[in-house]
Amino acid sequence: MSPDIAAGFIAATLPGSLLATAIGVVVGLVVGMIPGVTVSTGIIMVLPLTFALDPTISIALLLGIYAGGMTGGSFSAVLLNIPGTPSASATILDGYPMARKGEAGRAISVAIVASFAGGFFSFLCLYFIAPSLADLALRFKAPDLFSVVFFGLSVICTFAARSPVKGLLSAVIGLAIVTVGQDPVMGTARFTFGNAELLSGIHFLSALIGLFAIPQLVDNMIELARGAVEQRTSTRMGSLFLRLADLKAMGLPVAIGSVVGAFIGILPGAGGPIAAFIGYDYAKRWSRNPDKFGTGCVEGVAAPESANNGVTGGALIPMMTLGIPGDPITAIMIGALLVHGLAPGPLLFMQRGDFAYALIWSFMWANILTLLISLAGVRILVKLLAAPKTLLMPAIAILCVIGSYALRNSFFDVWMMLAFGLLALAMRSIDMPVVPMLLALVLGRQLEEYLRLSLTASKGDPTVFFTSPFSLAFLVLSVVSIVWSFAAERRRGGARSAPAG
Amino acid sequence: MRTKNIVTALVLIVLGTGYGFLTAGLPTRSLPNAPDPSFFPWVITGCLLLLSAILLVRGLAAPRKGRSDTVVAPPLRTPIVFLVVFALYVAFLSFAGFVAASVPFFAVLMVLYGERRWIAIGAASLVVPVILVLVFRYVLQVPLPEGVLSGWIG
Known part of the structure; x- marks a missing residue:
């Protein structure tokens, strides 16, 4: 075992780190469980805490929320027929019918065990793939890195949007925002209008808080102002006990879901909901009794839950090895690490191998603790489904302000957070996704830096991007993903306009 | 959504033009073989205008009263x-x-x-x-x- 692996294990297993992971798991289970509060919001809530904590403890807390949140989403899916997180949407298909049959406890136990299996499989993928991929990425030169970042951005534009044009526009607007401040190569001030605060650019965490938290606060306000009754469950939990036959029935769907989840997690932008539905679909196709799916069967809960938890470790692979976040949650994690001066990417394993492995081990603990805490505390946790949003939402609003202010002790960042919240609402009204913009805000400076460094090294020759096999491969993949998304949009349009029947 | 797309495209074309105008005013640096600080903003200007133009053309080409146009306005x-x-x-x-x-x-x-x-x-x-x-x-x-x-x- 290398010294870094051992040092990372010790750091992740210290009482402080384990306590942070456990707290994160509880927070994650609660925010994941409550419909209308996403895992991203849960992470945004604790973000200001992470600025003051040791980086290993901070990341343990965030990973706990990530793993716990993915599992918590299934509780409300089973008990209320409402997914706590979008990733738990597919769990409803069989989870709620099981609850109606009086087997809510059994369905939740299946979800918890399958979530653990998917999460642990993705930890193994992270443990074995990430260091090798980081080694490979260390050989990348500026043109390769440009193409990798461009690929990450183009894939997320095409996955995150119904209209690829709007996805691409969202990313381009994000890139334009990134150009505010000093340019990353020469330090020239751009678009600052003489404002000193604009010189250091717009902090992407304040933008991220605005883009994700403000629309959610507004949505909940609209819902509650309409007189929507807060969800309370009257469903009886029943026994949590799983029989041997249940565990046997879970085997194949969990294996399918875990592999699908980990693979989809690696792709930027695809995310938990897609993985869960694909996992469900494959488990149904491979089942001996596909007709049982949808009627309340164990397999129909196990497959999507293992898939959406499989995504977590998968999404951490590009984040840790290439510095490319696969979803908003990993984007926030990058921001939290950058605040501590730790830049995720291939150099992380070389320069701070101990921390990189501490992250990986903390992720393992997050999955184990999610299993233990969920099984031990699910009966108490589900009572929090009745937690009043009239109290929770104002607290989230204040934490958003603290989070943006504490970044640089500046009200400018708070105003920016609010401005991005307004922008997110405007974008939503025209069906333009915010995720590509977020990724552009995270990756924009690197994209420009690698582009300009490549062109400087090649004396302005653009063929430098096509002569390296890595660069060429990623550019081809980028083009394929963009063309594929336009073709998919065309097919959807064709299907809609086709006469019914 | 048709009207919204057209309005969005027009707004973005105006913003893209403004961004291009500001980019033209950025200082130049005469380092040998190195792209100027305005290089990347010019790329963004081009992409923004091109994509906005595509959105505009698609919006204009879309049928006036499709079923997909019946969108419930969100409360303001x-x-x-x-x-x-x-x-x-x-x-x-x-x-x-x-x-x-x-x-x-x-x-x-x-x-x-x-x-x-x-x-x-x-x-x-x-x-x-x-x-x-x-x-x-x-x-x-x-x-x-x-x-x-x-x-x-x-």
Whole structure:
């Protein structure tokens, strides 16, 4: 075992780190469980805490929320027929019918065990793939890195949007925002209008808080102002006990879901909901009794839950090895690490191998603790489904302000957070996704830096991007993903306009 | 959605043109073989205008009254009220300090979220901001704006 692996294990297993992971798991289970509060919001809530904590403890807390949140989403899916997180949407298909049959406890136990299996499989993928991929990425030169970042951005534009044009526009607007401040190569001030605060650019965490938290606060306000009754469950939990036959029935769907989840997690932008539905679909196709799916069967809960938890470790692979976040949650994690001066990417394993492995081990603990805490505390946790949003939402609003202010002790960042919240609402009204913009805000400076460094090294020759096999491969993949998304949009349009029947 | 797409495209074309105009005014650096600081903004200008033009053409080419055009307009009053309250809070926060600004903000938000029990509103709006300031300032050492209550609690 290398010294870094051992040092990372010790750091992740210290009482402080384990306590942070456990707290994160509880927070994650609660925010994941409550419909209308996403895992991203849960992470945004604790973000200001992470600025003051040791980086290993901070990341343990965030990973706990990530793993716990993915599992918590299934509780409300089973008990209320409402997914706590979008990733738990597919769990409803069989989870709620099981609850109606009086087997809510059994369905939740299946979800918890399958979530653990998917999460642990993705930890193994992270443990074995990430260091090798980081080694490979260390050989990348500026043109390769440009193409990798461009690929990450183009894939997320095409996955995150119904209209690829709007996805691409969202990313381009994000890139334009990134150009505010000093340019990353020469330090020239751009678009600052003489404002000193604009010189250091717009902090992407304040933008991220605005883009994700403000629309959610507004949505909940609209819902509650309409007189929507807060969800309370009257469903009886029943026994949590799983029989041997249940565990046997879970085997194949969990294996399918875990592999699908980990693979989809690696792709930027695809995310938990897609993985869960694909996992469900494959488990149904491979089942001996596909007709049982949808009627309340164990397999129909196990497959999507293992898939959406499989995504977590998968999404951490590009984040840790290439510095490319696969979803908003990993984007926030990058921001939290950058605040501590730790830049995720291939150099992380070389320069701070101990921390990189501490992250990986903390992720393992997050999955184990999610299993233990969920099984031990699910009966108490589900009572929090009745937690009043009239109290929770104002607290989230204040934490958003603290989070943006504490970044640089500046009200400018708070105003920016609010401005991005307004922008997110405007974008939503025209069906333009915010995720590509977020990724552009995270990756924009690197994209420009690698582009300009490549062109400087090649004396302005653009063929430098096509002569390296890595660069060429990623550019081809980028083009394929963009063309594929336009073709998919065309097919959807064709299907809609086709006469019914 | 057709009208929205056309309006969005036109707005983005105007913004793209403005961005290009500002890019043209960026200083040039005469380092050999190195792209100028304006190089990347020019690429963005091109992409922004091209994509906006595509959106405009698609919007104009879309049928006038399709079934997909029947979109229910989202309510506007609540987001506006929320953003105005939030903006007032941030403006007030800078000179009043965290606790003095957060107590009324919390109370107003609780009412906006539908809480009608005045004792609950009073208790929560006092307790939550004070707990937050104690945790952040004294446990986590994160400085929050002190304002008028400087020296008391923050």
